[in-house]
Amino acid sequence: MGGPLLACDEAGEMSGDAVLHPAQRLRSAVRVSGRMRTASVECVAEEVPVAMVYNGISHAVMLATPADLEDFGTGFSLAEGIVARASEIHDIDTAHHVDGIEVRMQVSNRAFDALKARRRSLAGRTGCGLCGVDSLGQVSREVKPVAARPSVDEAAIHRAFVALGEGQALHALTGSVHAAAWAHADGTLFAVREDVGRHNALDKLIGAVALAGLDTTQGFAVVTSRASYEMVLKLASVGGGLLAAISAPTGLAIDLAGRTGVTLCGFVRDGRMAIYTESRTCTATQTE
Structure with a gap:
C-alpha cells in the first residue's frame, strides 16, 4: 500500500496532507493571475x-x-x-x-x-426537470399535507446553517457541489449529503434519514441552493415540515408549501431570513 493520496486546499490547489475524497478527482489546469500563467493540478467533483x-x-x-x-x-x-x-x-x-x-x-x-x-x-422523456413526467397535468402532482411540523425557532435554523457550512467536506475541496442537511429541532445536524445536483443532494439526505428511521416531523432540512418546486415536493412527500434555503424560493414552490403546510424559509444568511409560508408550530420570526 502507498502513502496518503493527494488532496486539495480551499482554493482548489493540490496539497499532500489529506486523503483524496472518493467523489473528487485531480485534473490538470492553468491558473491565470494577471500576466502570470502557472500549471496546476486542481481538485474537481466527479459527475x-x-x-x-x-x-x-x-x-x-x-x-x-x-x-x-x-x-x-x-x-x-x-x-x-x-x-x-x-x-x-x-x-x-x-x-x-x-x-x-x-x-x-x-x-x-x-x-x-x-x-x-x-x-x-x-410517451418519452426529453429532460430531467421533473423525473417521470410527460404532460403538464402531471407537473402539479399533489402530496398530502404534512401531518405535523417541527417547533423550531430562528436561532436553531441559523445554527444549522453554520454547522452545514462546516460540514461540507467535498465543497471545501472542490467548490462545486450543493449540500442538504437534516437538523434536529434544536439546530444540531444529523447528516450532511453533497452532490453536484441540488435535487440529488436532497434525495441522498432523504434516504439517509429514512434508513436511520428518524421521525421527519421532529426535524427540518437546510439546503445550499434555491428552494424550487421539486425541492418542496420531495420534502413534503416524506412528511418533512420545514425547508430552509440559503437562496430564494420560486413562486410555485411557495404555492406548494402553502398547500402542504410546509414552512418555507429563504435567504437564510448573516443572521437574516425571509419566511414565505409558516405553520403555527414554527416559532421562527423574520428579522428586519
Missing part, C-alpha cells in the same frame, strides 16, 4: 451517470456525484413516490460500469406493479 434500476428495469438516469449511493437510491425512490416507505426496498446494491453506475433495487410487488403502470403512461 457520472447513475441509473436507478428496479427489479432489473432501468427507470431513470441521473448525473450525480458517486457517493452515498444507497442513500441516493432510497431517497429518490421515496421522493418520487416509487415506494411508500423504505421497507418496500428489499435489497439495494451498486454495479460500476465503464460508462456509469447502476443502483440496483429490489422493491415490493406493489411498488413494482405501480412503477410498471407509470412507465406505460410515459
